[in-house]
Amino acid sequence: MNDSILGSIIRKRILSFMIIGFTAIVIFQLFKMQLLDNYFYVEKSMENSVKKKMIPAPRGVFYDRNFNVIVSNKPAFSIEVLPSEYNVKQNTLIENVLNVKPGYISNILVANKRYSPHIPVKIRRNSDFAFMAWMNENKEMLEGIDYDIELQRDYSFGINGSHIFGYTKEISASQLRERRSIYGMGDYIGFSGLEKQYEDILRGNKGYSLTLVDSRQRTIGRYLEGNEDTSPTKGNDLILGLDADAQLTAEKLFEGKRGALVAIEPTTGEIIAFLSSPSYDLSKFASVTSAEYWDSLSSDMDKPIFNRATQSIYPPGSTFKMLAAIAALDAGIIDEKTTINCPGGLQFGDRFFKCMHVHGRIDVVEAIKKSCNTFFYQLILKIGLEKWSEYGKQFGFGKRTGIDIQEESPGILPDSAYYDRVYGKKKWTKGFLVSLGIGQGELGASPLQLAKYTALIANNGKSYEPHFVRAYIDKHTSEIIPLSFNKIELDIDQKVFNLIQEGMFKVVNEPGGTAGNAKLDNIEVSGKTGTSQNPHGKNHALFVGFAPSKNPKIAIAVLVENVGFGSTHAAPIAREVIKAYLDKKELKNDSLKEKVAKVN
Amino acid sequence: MRIGAKLQDKLDLGLLLPSVFLIVFGLLAIYSSTINHPTAQGNFDRQFFWFFISIAAVIIAYFIPPHVYRLLAIPTYIFSLATLVLVLLMGKTVYGSKSWLGIGTLGMQPSEFAKIGLILFLSYWISRKQTDINSVKDLAIILGIGFLPIALIMLQPDTGTAIVFGLLTLFMIFWGGISLFGLFVVLSPGVVMFVSVFGTLPMFIALGLILLLLIYFKRDLFVSASVFVVNIAAAFFFDYLYHILQPHQQKRIETFLDPNADPLGAGYNALQAKVAIGSGGLIGKGFLEGNQTQLRFIPEQWTDFIYCVVGEEFGFIGSVIVIILFVLIFTRLLKLASVARDQFSSLVVMGVLVLLFIHFAINIGMNVGVTPVIGLPLPFLSYGGSSLIVNMTLIGIALNIHKNRKRYD
Known part of the structure; x- marks a missing residue:
């Protein structure tokens, strides 16, 4: 054997040393674990023979404004x-x-x-x-x-509300990693709508029970007579501004139609009714959503998952005429006596912009009442894009309202920066403005934004950002804890609101007004119709309004897609929802079916 | 041969008995961990059957004429390589590794049998008269002999077994009489690689030390320069090596450092194993009474985590008895390796010793939480026919060498 420097004796010693050294380490470790730290490990292993079973906690219940349960467990x-x-x-x-x-x-x-x-x-x-x-x-x-x-x-309480409530879903692996202290595998977590927005309020605290098991894993009994068990606590209940009657009426009236409806209480910003049609069946999401149902929803041409009330952005049509009037009156460009001649349209450059009738000389109130296009073509040219768009911003167009569900689009409110960006500097002319005066053109507002705008008109420029949830009920104290929302107060002259409200009253209540269809016998309704042009098929019908005309309690915006005029198709729906909300007694006598028949 | 017969030593019970006792310990632990298990209930019966087969293997290995092993060296090595290739082509994947070869209803792991092939062939090659272990060429050939099966096993991939083969080759070279310089050449890249894990500064310090040692050894410039270049390459190799590890292996190294970081995931086994052993106390919870074992907190406990069953149900005393039995085997083999009749026999015994020791160290180490979780069975105790038969065959070969150690023919 070739032993140069390391003799075989030394090699043997090296190996002995390795074997003995490692053995010593292991025996030391065993000594430490089994004798010194034995207590710690016995405790750990006891935990193992005590089986922990989670008890799910109910999520908070949803109440409407009159404490009717609308979503439960x-x-x-x-x-x-x-x-x-x-x-x-x-x-x-x-x-x-x-x-x-x-x-x-x-x-x-x-x-x-x-x-x-x-x-x-x-x-x-x-x-x-x-x-x-x-x-x-x-x-x-x-x-x-x-x-x-x-x-x-x-x-199962009759209200669909799919786009309001949203649904819960089994927690994903990544969410679980982030929030391991609260959630466990297989737990449900709010995934859309209010369920998502108010997850932390709605979520209950899971409980658990401890069971002793023997070495064969048979249950022996309860651990410490159940003294260590924790019972689950329910989540906090939410009180919504929603009115079950109004919501139900709206949902029935929209059956078979495409469109959206938003009704707001002007003084508080609370949403009374809200829908996007077609909707989907939330009960199919309550458990595992079947692939077929999901596929049928996502491949549906009518896009039922899409929230038309907050995400669709259509030109608001004539419902936007009040904005131009407010801007012109408040900026002092016109007053209530200013008249403009309507010869049946406006020739601007090489284009003729039509009006529905020849109205002759007409003032602002009459122009709103009769929805005279010429008046507003002329008016916006006088106001100018910047001023008009400034007032639009005040009413919240072109940006998200911040409603308490996450699905929302900001819409489009053009200003010169917008046109510069789209067409290039100096590449656009005043002609672009003319149709904005009547709410057509490159303009997009969601029904929610229109409802908020109507609420602000109805309540003289004062309201709160629209929201569904008014308060929650504290699960421990049963106290009602109100939630706070941003207040809106517009710096616009009261006289301006008086004139606009007068015009909107006449739209519904005077002969020659465009929305006689919205009239109710015992409640004064004010409003404005609109027709939103669109390249796909028939026009969308629009109606915005509020009631009662004095001290309004409800402001509403209705959009029905591809049906034609607002006065024919949108105004009657608004009327019935207003009635359901304000005239409770009659709703109980009158069956809903008859009402639906009356509208169609 | 009559003279030879008189010179035969008697059966070395000091080696055989501890092995049998360990198997009995293993059978008890397998029984305990599977008796209440829905799918593994048959494991005890199967292991009991393998026990008898392995005794037969000992008897055969013991009575084979000693010179036959030298003749078998090349065929067993080639056969091992062939089965390792075959398993890659048509093997069955078990636990993420393509390591099982099915023969009828039976299955076997070629990498287990390759252990015999590698030990015999390395011993044969190193002990050849014309082999000079300190020549660069011969050293390279010997490393190559070890590398071939390692490469094939890495393809399965079964890194644990590949590590065993690598260490086995190194230890046999060490025992084969490599000079201090040769040992330095073989080991220094590994050391540099390991040191590089801790950062750039330690890496440069290690390389500086290598340079000093090269000056000390005063070899010619070409050899010194080559060795240095190999070391520099090794320093930068670690990053690459870390990336060829399977994600679950990387994870295991990470969780070894902090098993509490992922108590339900990869650290789960390591943590539950420690709880099982630690809760055993001095005398253990008693046979079939370990709640960790009986509640099956550790998946597949009868394979790599069999030592926990001993630790939990037989306590510190039982755990130490198992270790003492192993140490008896190791010291017996070490003694035998230095008194063997010729270098071939000595190397074979050393191969057996090293193989058993590496498995022992890594397996027990991970069970008590002093080494990372690398999936290697505990010799004689873990459930598994291939492993048991191969280990007992190796014991049989060592017994054979013991019997014939005084023979000169």
Whole structure:
């Protein structure tokens, strides 16, 4: 053997040293763990033989403004598998009974492989009764499969409200990582609408029960007689500004129609009714959403998921004429006596802008009442783009209202910067302005923005940013805790509002006004119709209004897509919703069906 | 041969008995961890069956004429490589590695049997008269012999076993009589690579030390320069090496540093293993009474985490007995390696020793939380037929060498 410097004796010693050294380390570690720190590990292992079972907490309930329950909770059964006990040979059988594709269960188990095998994995939410019965009958032969009672949303109170309430969804892995202290695997979390916005208020605190199990994993009893158990606490309930009657009426009236409706209480900014049509069935989202239902929603040409009330941006048409009038009156460009001649239209450059009639000399109140286009073509040329757009901004056009759901578009309110950007500096002319005067052209407002604008007109420039939720009920004290929202106060002369309101009153209540259809016998309604031109099919019908005309309690904006005139199609809907809200007694006598028949 | 027969030593019970005792310990632990398990209940019966097969393997290995092993060196090595290639082509994937070869209803792990092939062939090659372990060329060939199966095993990929093969090759070169300079050439890149993990400054200090040592050894300029270049390359190699590790292995290294960081994920096993062992106390919770084991807090406990069962149910006393049994085997083998009849036998015994020790160190180390979680079975105790048969065959070969150590023919 070639022993240069290291002799074989030294080599042997090196190896002995390694073996003895490592053994010493291990024995020291064992000594430390099993003898010195034994207490700590025994405690840890005790935790293991105490099984912790989560008890779900109900989410807060939604009340309308009259304390009617509109969204609640109901129990549902979910099927879960305990990987440590589950026998994979059962896969085929269970997949057959569940009626799912082969590999369904093993896919779920693989996805949860990294977690402890003692944490149950849900394989089916909202199981039907047939499966539960089958499971009970075959209890003896099934291993490691059990059911769990969960709570899910109950929408059986007649109101759809899909675009308001939104839905909850099983928490995603990334959300779980961020908020591990609060949520656990399989928990539900608000995913859209109010459920998302008010997640922290609505979410309850989960409870848990502790059970002792022996070394064979049989349950021996409750841990410390249940003294360490925590019962779940329900989330805080929300009180909405919504009025169940008005909302229900609006939903019925919009059946089979496309469009949106937003009604606001002008003094508070609280939303009384809100819908986007077509809508979808929230109860289908209460548990696992079937792929077919989701596909049918997302492939629907009418886009039911899209929130038309906050996200659709159409030219507001004649409903925007009040804005030009307010700007001109407040800036002193005209007064109530100023008249403009309407010869049936306006020749501007090489283009003729039409009016519906020949109105002759006409003042601002009459122009609103008769919806004279010529008056407003001329008016906006006098006001100028900058001034007009400044007033538009004051009323909140071109930006998000900040309503308490996240799905919202800012809309478009052009100013010279906008035209410079789109057409290039000096590449656009005053002719671009003319149609803005009557609310057409490059202008986009959501029904929500129109409702807010109407509320501000109705309440003399004072209101709050629109919002659904008025307050929540504290789960511990049962106190009603109001939520605060931004106040709006416009610096516009009261005389201006008086004139505009007069015009809008006449629109509905005087012969020659354009919205006689909105008239009610016992309540004075003010309003303005509009027709929004669009390149796809018939015009969209619009109506904005408020009631009662003196001290208004409701301001409303209605949009019905591709049906034609606002007076024919939008105004009657507004009328019925106003009636449902203000005239409660009659609603109870009058059946809803008859009303629907009356409108159509 | 009659003279030879008289010169035969008697059966070395000091080596055989600890091995059998460890298997019995293993059977108890496997029984305990699987008896209440829905899918692994048959494991005890199977392991019991493998136990008898492995005793048969010991008997065969013991009675084979000693010179046959030298003749078998080349064929077993080539056969090992062939099965390692075959498993890549048509193997079954188990736990993310393509390491199983099915023969009828039976399955086997070629990488287990390749251990015998590698030990025999390395011993044969190093002990050849014309091999000079201190010549660069021969050293390179020996490293190449080790590298071939390592490369094939890395492709499965089974990094744990590849590490075992790498260390096995290094230790056999060490035992084969490599000079201090040779050892320096072989080991220094590894050391530099390891030091580089801790940053740029330690890396440059290590390289500076290498330079000083090269000056001390006073080899010719070409050799010194080459060794230095290899070391520089090694310094920058770590980053690359870290990236060829499987994500779950990277994760394991990270969780070894802080198992509490991910208690439900990759750190789960390491943490539960420590809880099981630590809660065992002095005498343990008793056979079948360990709640960690019986509640199956550790998945597949009967393979890589079998030592926890011992730790939990038999306590400190049981755990230390297992370690003492291993140490008895190691010291016995170490002694045998230095008194063996020739260099080939000595190297084979050293191969057996090193192989068992690496498995022991890594497995027990991860169970008690002093090494990262690398999936290697604990020899004699862990459930698994291939491993048990191969380990007992190696013990049989060592017994054979012991029996014939006084023979000169």
